[in-house]
Structure formats: C-alpha cells, structure tokens
Amino acid sequence: MWGYKSINRTEHGDPHAHDFSKASIYDNEPYRLSVEQCVELYHTDLDNGLHESKIDSLIHQYGANNLGDDHTISYMGILAHQLFNAMVLVLIISMVITFCIKDWISAGVIAFVVFINVFVGFIQEIKAEKTMGSLRSLSSPSATVIRSGNTCTINAEELVPGDIVKISVGDTIPADLRLANGINFETDEALLTGESLPVAKNPEKVYMGEEAVPVGDRLNIAYSSSVVTKGRATGIVVATGLHQEIGKIADSLKSSDEDIIVKPSAEISTSKAFAKTFLNIIQNVLGTNVGTPLQRKLSWMAILLFFVAVVFAIIVMASHKMVVNTTVAIYAICVALSMIPSSLVVVLTITMAVGAEVMVTKNVIVRKLDSLEALGGIDDICSDKTGTLTLGKMIVKKVWVSTVGTYVVNDCTEVYDPTVGTVGFHPASPKQIDEMSNRPKFDSEVSYPNIFRKWITAATLANVASVYKIEDKWEAQGDATETAICVFTKRLGYERAEIIESQNLEHLSEFPFDSSIKRMSSVYGTEKEATVYTKGAVERILERCDNWYGTDPQQETLVPLTADDKALIEENMDTLSKEGLRVLAFAERSIDTAESLEDRDTVESGLTFLGLVGIYDPPRPETKDSVRLCHNAGINVHMLTGDMLGTARAIAKEVGILPSNLYHYSQEVKDAMCMTATQFDGLSNDEIDRLPVLPLVIARCAPQTKVRMIEALHRRGKFCAMTGDGVNDSPSLKKADVGIAMGLNGSDVAKDAADLVLTDDNFASILHAIEEGRRMSSNIQKFVLQLLAQNVAQALYLLVGLAFVDSEGYSVFPLSPVEVLWIIVVTSCFPAMGLGQEQASDDILELPPNKRTFTKELVIDMFVYGAWMALCCMVMFVCVIYGIGNGDLGETCNVNSHGCGLVFEGRSTAFAGFTWCALLLAWECIHMRYSFFNMRPESEDSWYVSLARDLWANQFLLWSIVLASVSVFPVIYIPVINEKVFLHGPIGREWGIAVALTIVFLVGCEGWKWAKRVYFRRKSPRIYKDKESIDPFSEFSSIMTKSGTSIQMQRDIA
DSSP: OOOOOOOOTTTTSOTTOOOOOHHHHHTSOGGGSOHHHHHHHTTOOTTTOBOHHHHHHHHHHHOOSSSSSOOOOOHHHHHHHHHSSHHHHHHHHHHHHHHHTTOHHHHHHHHHHHHHHHHHHHHHHHHTTTHHHHHHHTSOSEEEEEETTEEEEEEGGGOOTTOEEEEETTOBOOSEEEEEEEEEEEEEOHHHHOOSSOEEOOTTOOOOSSSOOOGGGOTTEEOTTOEEEEEEEEEEEEEOGGGSHHHHHHHHHSOOOTTTOOOOOSSSOHHHHHHHHHHHHHHHHHTSSSSOHHHHHHHHHHHHHHHHHHHHHHHHHHHTTTOOOHHHHHHHHHHHHHTSOTTHHHHHHHHHHHHHHHHHTTTEEESSTHHHHHHTTOOEEEEOIIIIIBOSSOEEEEEEETTTEEEEEEOOOSTTOTTSSEEEEESSOHHHHHHOSSOOOOBSSOOOOHHHHHHHHHHHHSOOOEEEEETTEEEEESOHHHHHHHHHHHHTTOOHHHHHHHTTOEEEEEEEEETTTTEEEEEEEOSSEEEEEEEEEHHHHHTTEEEEOOSOTTOOSOEEOOHHHHHHHHHHHHHHHHTTOEEEEEEEEEEETTSOOSOHHHHTSSEEEEEEEEEEOOBOTTHHHHHHHHHHTTOEEEEEOSSOHHHHHHHHHHHTSSOSOGGGBOHHHHHHHEEEHHHHHTSOHHHHHTSSSOOSEEESOOHHHHHHHHHHHHHTTOOEEEEEOSGGGHHHHHHSSEEEEESSSOOHHHHHHOSEEESSOOHHHHHHHHHHHHHHHHHHHHHHHHHHHHHHHHHHHHHHGGGOBOTTSOBOOSSOHHHHHIIIIIITHHHHHHHHTOOOOTTGGGSOOOOOSSOHHHHHHHHHHHHHHHHHHHHHHHIIIIIISOOOOOSSTTTOOTTOHHHHHHHHHHHHHHHHHHHHHHHHTTSSSSOTTOSOTTOSSOHHHHHHHHHHHOHHHHHHHHHHHHTHHHHHHSTTIIIIISOOOOOSTHHHHHHHHHHHHHHHHHHHHHHHHHHHHHHSOOOOOOGGGOOTTGGGBOOBOTTSOBHHHHHHHO
C-alpha cells in the first residue's frame, strides 16, 4: 500500500525540485491525489508525456514492468522434497542396513517401495509448480503511450511510473493508472476484485480523509490486467511490476521463509532465534510442521516407529549379549522391519490417485493429492458469490408499476430461456409487501393493464440486447443488465422487432448509456409523432421526470410528480435494493417529430415515470440445499464477495448462509455476521478473535481481507476451504487448508494456486468433493488400522520368538524377513487399496468433520487386533514345533535349510495363518464397530444376503483377498523359492492348525466388536433428532426455552 503524503514543492527550498525517488513514488496513494498532483509527483506532462531521454534511467530505477524473473522449476529441489520426509527416510535407512548385511532380497523390496513413493510424489509436485508462470501470462503485451509529444505503441514491460497511457474498449490495462480523463469509461475488474459487473470509472473523483478505501471502490484508478469494456480514457502510470495490485498478489504467492527463519528481535535473542530456526528446518525436512494433518501425523509416526524399531533391534542384540554376527543382525533387521509400515505410503498415494479419478466424475479436478485427505476435516467453507453460489448471470426478479402492483419471476433456472419460470403478481408495492407481517402469496393469474403495457414497451424499446434460439439452446447478445430485461419482455411476448413492425415505427435516435449521467434513451416514432423511452439509475431518472400515473389502480391520467412522490418511489427502490436487487427506473415522453433530437438534455427532460425493475444474479437452484447439507455436516459457510453489502446479505439469506430469523440474535451477533471489508480489516487480530462469531458475509472484499479471514479461522482451530476465481483470490487459495478454484470462469492464476478445480463452478460440487474427502478419510482410517495392526502383531510375534533358541544359543525367528515383507508389502497392500475404495456410508454427511485419523478407538483397536493376531499365530508355531514335532530347532536355521525341516514347517504354518488373519482383518476393518456379518443392521434383508451384497459391492477388495489367500500355496510349495528365499518348507496336516487358529482369530475379532458395541451403547445412548430442524446458528441465539436454557445448552446437555 502507498502511505499518503502531502506534496509540497517548496518543502526543500527549491520550488522546482521533485523528490522522484522510488520510495517517495510508492509511499503515496494516487487515488487520494488530484490529477494535477499526480502530474507534479511523477514529473510528467499530460499532453507530451515523459521525455524519451529519461526512459532508460527510469527503467533502471524502477525495473521492468513484469512480475519478476522467469520462473524455472527446480527438479533437484522437488526430488529433495520427496526424499527428505520422515517415512521415506526411515525406509531408506532400513534399505541401507539390509544392503550392508547383504540381505539382497529384503533390500530390493524396500528399494522398490522407496522408488514408488518418490516417483509418484515427484510427478505430482512438478505439475503444481506453475503459479507464477500463469501470473505472467496475464501481462498486457503492448501499451499505447505518449512520449516526447508522440503517440507510440511499446512493449508493456517498458512502461515506467509517469508514462501517459491511452486505453480504449477491448484493451487490457498494462499497469495501474491514475485516470486523467475518460469518456463512458468502464472496466471489468472481476479477476482482481470479484466485482460481478463492470465498474464505471470517474477520473475526477478524489478520496480525501484517512478512511481506508477498498480496491474495488477506487473509481479513479484503472488496474493492471483489467479489461476495458466501454469507452476510452487516458491515465498516468502510478505503479509497475510488483508494486501494482496484481504485482502485490504475485509477490505474496512467492515462497517465503518467514515461517521457517526466526529473526532476532527485542523479545527473541540471537541464540534463541538460531535454535528455533534450526528446529524449524529439521521439522521441515522431516515433514512434521508442513502438509496436511495426516501427513504430519504420519511423519511423527514414522519417527516414533524408527526409534521403536531401533529399540527392538537393540533388544534382539541384548538377548545375545551384544555378540552380533550375521544371524543376530538378520534377526534384528527382521524385528525392526516388522515395525515399519512399508506399504502405507504407497497405499495412501495410490488410494488418493484413484480418489482423484473418482472426483473427475463429480466435476472436481484434483491438482494436489493430499488435499483429498484434508477435505474430510473441513469445518468452514469461504466461498465467493458470483458464479459459485449464484449463476453468474442476471435475471429480472421484480417489477413495480405504481398503479398496478408488483410482479415477481420465480423458478427461473435457465437465465436466457424465456419459457422457463413463472410470473406472479401482487397488487401491493414492494414497500407494502415488506411491511406485511405474513409473507403474501403472489397470484399466478397475472393481468397486464394499460399502464403496465406502457412500461413493458419502454423496457423493450430502450434496450439494444437480443435473445435468440440456436439448435434448441437459448443464447444472448448484449450487456448483462439489458439481456435480463430482454428475456423478461420476451417472456411476456414483447419483442422489439415485432413492436417496430406492428406499429410501423422507425428508430429515430439513440443516446447510449453514459456513466456520468447513468441513463440511456431510444427514440422511436412515425412521421407524425415519436416517443422517447429512457432507462437508468432511479435517482437520475427521477430528476428528469415531471409526471407519473400515481398509485391509484383506477388512475390512467398523468399527475404531477411531487417531492413526496419521489420519496415514495425511492422507498420502494430501497426495499428492492435490500433484497439484493440492482434497481433501474423507466420513463417515457411523447414528442413532436419536428422537435430537434440533437440536444440530449432537452430530449431527456419532462419525462413520465413508469416503474422500476429489480435485477440480480440468482442463486443456483442447488445452492440452498447444498448449504443446508453443509450445516447438517457441521460445516459453516462464509460468503466473501466483491459485491455490495446489501446484495451479499440478501443472497446469503436466500441460500441459508445467514439465518432468516435474525431477530433471535443479539445486536452484537448480528453486527458480526455481516461486515464490509473495511470494517473487518479495521479490526486488530485480538478484536477479531473476540468477536462472538466470525463474519458469515464480508462484502467488498480485498485480497488481504480473505487472507485475514482464513488466519482468523486458523486461530480458532478451524480447518477451512476457500473458493476463488480471480487473481485476487490467489493468496487466500494458497493460505487455505484446501484451495478450490473455478474451472469455467477462473483465471489460470487461481487454478494453479488451488488444490482443487471445479469444472462446473458449482458450489454443490464442493459438497460432493467434501463427501468424497470424508469417504477417503474414513477409508484411510480403515487401512491404517489394518496395516498398523499387522505391524504390531509381527513385532510382538518376533519379540516373543526370541525365546526359541537353537543348539548354538541363537534365537530362531518364527518368521523370516522375506515372509515379514511379503505379508506387509505384497499380501496386505492390495486389500488395503481395496479398503481405500470402500463406498461412503449413507450418513457420512450427517457426521461432524473428522480431522483425526489416529483416534483413541483406532489406537486401542490396533493393539488389540495386533496382540490377538500375534497370539493366534504363535500358538500355530508352538503347536507345530512342540505338538506335532519334538521341539528340535536345528542349527543356523536363520540362514539355511540344513536340518531345519521342523522349523521350516512351523514358519510355513505361521506364515499361512498370518496371511489369512491379515486378510480377514481387512474385512473386519470395513466397519469399526458393526459385525462383519451384519455391517448394515438397519437392512431388512437376511444377514447372508446383506453380507454378499456388501462384499460384491467392493470387488477389488473381494478378489484381492481371495487371490492373496490362494497365493499362500505356491509360495509354500514352489521349490527353491520356498527354502532359499522364504526359508520355509512344505506342510501337510499343519494346514488344519492354520485354518483352526484363523477361525479362532475371526471369532476373537467379532467378540471385541461386540464388546465395543455394548460399551458405546451404554456410554452414548442414541438420540434421534429431526435432521431438518438443525440450526447451525443456535449457539448464538438469544431465544430461551421455558426452562430458562438456550437451545444450544439443551443440545450440550443431551
């Protein structure tokens, strides 16, 4: 921002001196300066511009007018980012150790897992490194400037502060300009400010005082990368490069070390700053302070498991009195590997990639895979209005003709199709309707009296837009406002061409819309008489009107328009405006064809007021239900828009973002619910944190407003998603936990800064994405439980196995290292992916957001299932060694097969049991509490029919379990592979032991789930609630029940 400084040329003694330093230029706020002051400040001339001799030195001083040096992708940096995270580092360390002890097979398997993790992440991150390139693509390639008195076209990068630039319709503005003059000049700033309509600029406007002026309200500034939609203008370049508004956004998107590097200050000593910086760097490398909550937890888990693995390895060596040979080292490595979930990262990455493919079918493109997991924990959605919550196109909502009444358009879901929707009528005015205690019913039987026909004729003829049908699709051409009026008149059978033809009219003259007087007129007539039809801003039309038809329905003669009458009309205008409508007035005047049509002021005088029309950008039909479902899911929706507060508030009420019964809430809460960006930005962080509720609506948003909103949500412990389509949204999209860009109307910048892109720009698609995110979050819990429970089982099993000592005094491991890796990586990997593809439960959007993967229940389940699996498999091994066999553990059975037949048979039995128990555990993890045989207790089908349907619904999981179960046989019986690689041998009657103990394991799992159901049923008796009655704002309600407690307190008690 520029800080305002007054300009005093004599301040330094020399009346002709100018402080033209870079600092002084950018320390001023050009929108607060007059044109003359800007000319003086920038040492330029409106007629002649800058002198050519100064350009080179100014370019050297201020730099080129671009957004920085070309952005190149650092492939080595991306590779380092993939390698240096906790989980991959643990795997790499394990791989190095296994290579060192020449356990080639184990090392090869781990190396493959590392390669898959790094490769998939490397490809995904490369695709995400394009944000700055897209920002540069928005730069205007050329500019028309005045230099040394000559008009010339130059490369936009050569512009410097003080250049005089000419712009006209269709031009992309090459730099931030302080407008010096203009004619009917309007710009489209939607990509920068979010304003849904073109902005009419006013070069003569000067903003005085200390009050902050939002970017979108600075009518004397034309911003870089905006597009000129009407008129022409001349402006002074006041900012270039990263000092432009778009440049500030680009600068904010650059990677920053502020969160990592701690600088010394009055509160932080140099040594403390160094220590904190060093700690931050270590955590950043390990991934414990970056990424999504799950990524951070997995990084911490990997570090914890690494130390546990080291401890277990030390235990193994200690059991052999620290005499470490190859046999002891292999056993230690085997125990350590059993604690590392080697396939977890692979399964997580592949599951998210599959989820991304599913998202495409729901109109969501996933740019960053980790955002899928984050979606499941979303508490708040900060959404833009135009094009996301609304259609992004204008329609006529209400019409008021004073002597007739109010007309309303309902159910208009197709903006350009005049055949879709209905028209209702009520004889009262908008103000009278607003004052009624009960909402009135609009009559579907609509009449069109003579005065209304006068109004609709004016609306039809004072219009240059057209609506037409091409191959069963309605299209429109013209200004959005005029198109909306054209659709309405066509809906009632009035078309400009037909009126002209039927009445034999001739288009005599037209006065186009002028932003300075805010009205337009068309003159139609015959040889004898003509009529002026005028529309425009209400106050500008009223000042040109002398007559109207009054408010008496029987009145069809003109009466004088008094000051009281104008006040009445303005009251009705205000009523419509409060509903979020853009209000225009219509008027007419009959004139003699002999009268001159040259003087606009004369032609547009003595008009007769006809009526008002209210136009707005309607909500999408599905938005209201989507917002309600968000509230049911425990998600608050905030509207952050560039539109005016009245419009934003009305739309927010209509779609349910704001409660309709605001009278239930205290004034403090109501004030906090709706704010302008100026009000919100004027609060300190402490003041924002003290608000009873963060704003549900913020109007006239600037980029920094959205960022501050996200920061405020984070301070309250919220996990938030942010939607956006413009350049102005890019910083907030990157700041949010999940950034969601619009695919149809969004800028490349927003898309590249976002995690997700909506291909249909529809708010309902966000809900679909959250539903998919919750499904994935739930499924991630399932396969995390399955995989980690196996790690616990194998670790306990192998530690107990230290008790089995051979004749040489060395422990014989009951599972070989390759068997351990086979079960963890090969056998369990595909069932875990199958769990990742489980369908969402029916009530997934009725549950609160889930930000925790490692819940208390999951951790307890992990140890219970793991311990039970280890016990069952240990019983298998013991039964073979000491039941069927004689307890002979042979010699050096950890490295060869000579004399180890009994040990090899015991390992094969335990291996088969471990494999089957792990696969059954995958099915048990489908639901954390319900029985595997009755996962849908509410189903009316018998348990076996319901079970068959559920298993068949996820065929990937079904066949991965079936095939993995069968794979046990070839691994045990194929020669060489069994004895040389897996260190186990063929078995016979031992299969009976494996099958029996696997069934015992299944019974034990079912018994544990039954105990959990009993516990939770007693702890939390089920409360049935009417889903439709959920009020997301009840905690702020001041309405008390008869017992004296608020609704929210009653819910808390329940």
